[in-house]
Amino acid sequence: xxxxxxILTWLSYISLLVFSVICILPFFLLISASLTxxxxxxxxxxxxxxxxxxxxxxEYLFMRGNDIIRAYGISVFITVFGTCSGLVITxxxxxxxARTETPHRGLIMFFIFFSMLFSGGLVPTYLIYxxxxxxxxxxxxxxxxxxxxxxxxxxxxxxFMQGSISKDLIESAQIDGAGExxxxxxxxxxxxxxxxxxxxxxxxxxxxxxxxxxxxxITKPELFSIQNLLQRIMQDIQFITNNMGANxxxxxxxxxxxxxxxxxxxxxxxxxxxxxxxxxKFFIKGIMFGAVKG
Amino acid sequence: MNQxxxxxxxxxxxxxxxxxxxxxxxxxxxIMMIPGFLYILINNYLPMFGxxxxxxxxxxxxxxxxxxxxxxxxxxxxxxTSDAYIITRNTILYNVVFIIAGTxxxxxxxxxxxxxxxxxxxRTYQAIISMPHxxxxxxxxxxxxxxxxxxxxLLNRTILPxxxxxxxxxxxTEAKYWPVILTLVDFWKGVGYGSIVFFxxxxxxxxxxxEAARIDGASRWKQITGITxxxxxxxxxxxxxxxxxxxxxxxxxxxxxxxxxxxALFETTATIDTYVFNGLTGGGNMGMSAAAGFYQSIVxxxxxxxxxxxxxxxxKESALF
Numbered sequence: 001x002x003x004x005x006x007i008l009t010w011l012s013y014i015s016l017l018v019f020s021v022i023c024i025l026p027f028f029l030l031i032s033a034s035l036t037x038x039x040x041x042x043x044x045x046x047x048x049x050x051x052x053x054x055x056x057x058x059e060y061l062f063m064r065g066n067d068i069i070r071a072y073g074i075s076v077f078i079t080v081f082g083t084c085s086g087l088v089i090t091x092x093x094x095x096x097x098a099r100t101e102t103p104h105r106g107l108i109m110f111f112i113f114f115s116m117l118f119s120g121g122l123v124p125t126y127l128i129y130x131x132x133x134x135x136x137x138x139x140x141x142x143x144x145x146x147x148x149x150x151x152x153x154x155x156x157x158x159x160f161m162q163g164s165i166s167k168d169l170i171e172s173a174q175i176d177g178a179g180e181x182x183x184x185x186x187x188x189x190x191x192x193x194x195x196x197x198x199x200x201x202x203x204x205x206x207x208x209x210x211x212x213x214x215x216x217x218i219t220k221p222e223l224f225s226i227q228n229l230l231q232r233i234m235q236d237i238q239f240i241t242n243n244m245g246a247n248x249x250x251x252x253x254x255x256x257x258x259x260x261x262x263x264x265x266x267x268x269x270x271x272x273x274x275x276x277x278x279x280x281k282f283f284i285k286g287i288m289f290g291a292v293k294g
Numbered sequence: 295m296n297q298x299x300x301x302x303x304x305x306x307x308x309x310x311x312x313x314x315x316x317x318x319x320x321x322x323x324x325i326m327m328i329p330g331f332l333y334i335l336i337n338n339y340l341p342m343f344g345x346x347x348x349x350x351x352x353x354x355x356x357x358x359x360x361x362x363x364x365x366x367x368x369x370x371x372x373x374x375t376s377d378a379y380i381i382t383r384n385t386i387l388y389n390v391v392f393i394i395a396g397t398x399x400x401x402x403x404x405x406x407x408x409x410x411x412x413x414x415x416x417r418t419y420q421a422i423i424s425m426p427h428x429x430x431x432x433x434x435x436x437x438x439x440x441x442x443x444x445x446x447x448l449l450n451r452t453i454l455p456x457x458x459x460x461x462x463x464x465x466x467t468e469a470k471y472w473p474v475i476l477t478l479v480d481f482w483k484g485v486g487y488g489s490i491v492f493f494x495x496x497x498x499x500x501x502x503x504x505e506a507a508r509i510d511g512a513s514r515w516k517q518i519t520g521i522t523x524x525x526x527x528x529x530x531x532x533x534x535x536x537x538x539x540x541x542x543x544x545x546x547x548x549x550x551x552x553x554x555x556x557x558a559l560f561e562t563t564a565t566i567d568t569y570v571f572n573g574l575t576g577g578g579n580m581g582m583s584a585a586a587g588f589y590q591s592i593v594x595x596x597x598x599x600x601x602x603x604x605x606x607x608x609x610k611e612s613a614l615f
Contacts, residue, residue: 008515097327121588122567122570124342132340180323205428216575234435269430284490287424287487288491
């Protein structure tokens with residue numbers, strides 16, 4: 001390989017290494033800060049290596065962990081329920097649009113497409129969901145507004161299906177007496193698993209990370225998702241103690257507040273960081289698929 | 295990432311000739327679409343009609359329909375203050391920086407990724423640099439806080455003393471630093487993700503071109519400037535144009551969560567989205583916020599249409615519609 005350029009290659013390796021380190025360092029700081037002794041934080045601030053190691057922040061959270069566990073539960077519920085129902089809705093919308101025989105296909109496509117171009121904005125959306133549908137302070141306010149499906153996902157799935165569906169296969173199945181639902185279930189879904197996985201993954205990440213719906217529609221702390229709990233704690237660390245009721249002032253005194261803040265953020269990001277190595281391949285494939293088709 | 299290429303085939307444009315549809319046979323296909331249709335109707339179309347509240351005095355007791363019409367009063371208030379100017383300027387300037395510098399950085403990163411021939415390393419790099427994209431803005435606000443906290447932050451307690459700078463900086467109340475901070479945060483979160491998108495485009499270039507160039511003795515650098523750039527630049531221009539169509543919309547989480555919605559930073563961190571949101575959640579004026587939302591929807595829509603027209607003239611295939 002005499003016309004390969006070793007300098008360029010080495011430069012790439014090193015730059016990417018530096019970039020990767022920059023991507024990881026902030027997490028490192030967060031974890032290290034959560035494992036440092038509170039007094040040491042007051043003396044030295046957050047740092048990359050704990051000067052005095054301590055797990056007291058986690059012990060504290062463990063002792064008063066009800067709020068965190070409930071918030072986790074809510075996040076898991078909306079993620080699982082929202083992803084499953086969103087995926088079904090997207091699939092049922094995308095498949096007929098991938099079939100050229102569907103009546104009024106062009107019109108419906110325009111209907112979806114226009115929804116991607118023009119948006120009413122936040123205030124009218126809020127009024128629809130809060131006033132008209134009365135979803136305020138219900139768990140459905142975390143599931144329904146904005147997240148179930150969108151034109152982009154429907155179009156992405158439709159394009160994938162148009163490329164993978166075999167018309168002959170559908171016709172021969174129908175000659176054998178299979179109805180449309182049967183065709184969808186036994187032919188379309190099995191051939192569409194890659195796109196279902198990608199869109200399911202993107203939807204799940206959206207649900208897990210969503211804090212906006214919670215902030216707009218939820219005021220009851222019992223319905224806070226993990227993101228909303230984290231956000232409240234960032235505004236006011238005493239939220240943890242106040243909300244626990246009894247013996248609040250005593251608890252506040254013992255609380256290593258600077259490290260607890262970091263520890264709870266670690267707990268909030270842990271699920272995604274642990275799961276990431278397992279789904280990263282799909283995640284990257286998904287980004288690339290969106291790019292190529294986009 | 296809203297660029298879905300609509301097929302330019304005739305299926306999109308309703309045919310002039312009246313088509314006889316076989317409703318009976320295809321009714322299951324239509325029934326399937328009901329949930330999605332209803333959802334988009336409620337989630338996207340009903341709010342579109344709701345933008346008329348910008349012309350009303352919002353009164354929750356009376357409800358939306360019964361509220362009194364007040365004409366352009368909300369807009370007058372909005373444009374009389376300097377708010378309208380500040381939020382428009384911030385939204386557009388940040389977007390311009392993010393789009394241009396972000397695209398360049400992502401593209402350079404993608405070129406570097408292509409150089410990595412070791413499969414395992416390539417996958418590891420890709421996974422690590424796209425990971426920040428996965429983190430919610432709330433968690434991100436904690437990561438930034440660990441650096442910027444006035445009392446305990448790494449910058450005030452470790453880095454500034456190391457550089458010999460005396461005295462703490464109260465980051466969350468000093469507006470002048472935030473254009474830099476927000477740009478860095480945006481790059482940290484988005485460049486790796488963006489590079490994967492370009493990487494996919496680069497992989498699409500036919501290997502034979504490079505083969506031929508190598509036989510002719512072209513250096514790797516020559517290959518990049520002679521083959522890669524000419525083939526990829528049109529794609530980049532189109533993608534950038536499409537992003538420019540969304541220049542009136544900001545990444546809400548970045549400007550709201552990362553700044554901890556600190557009022558002292560309004561001058562350099564308020565965007566149309568944060569302004570509307572603060573108006574809605576009580577930090578501002580609901581009528582003005584509805585007016586700002588209306589302004590964003592309409593101008594945003596005009597921009598998307600214009601940009602698409604430009605893209606269409608340049609490259610019909612890449613246009614949205």
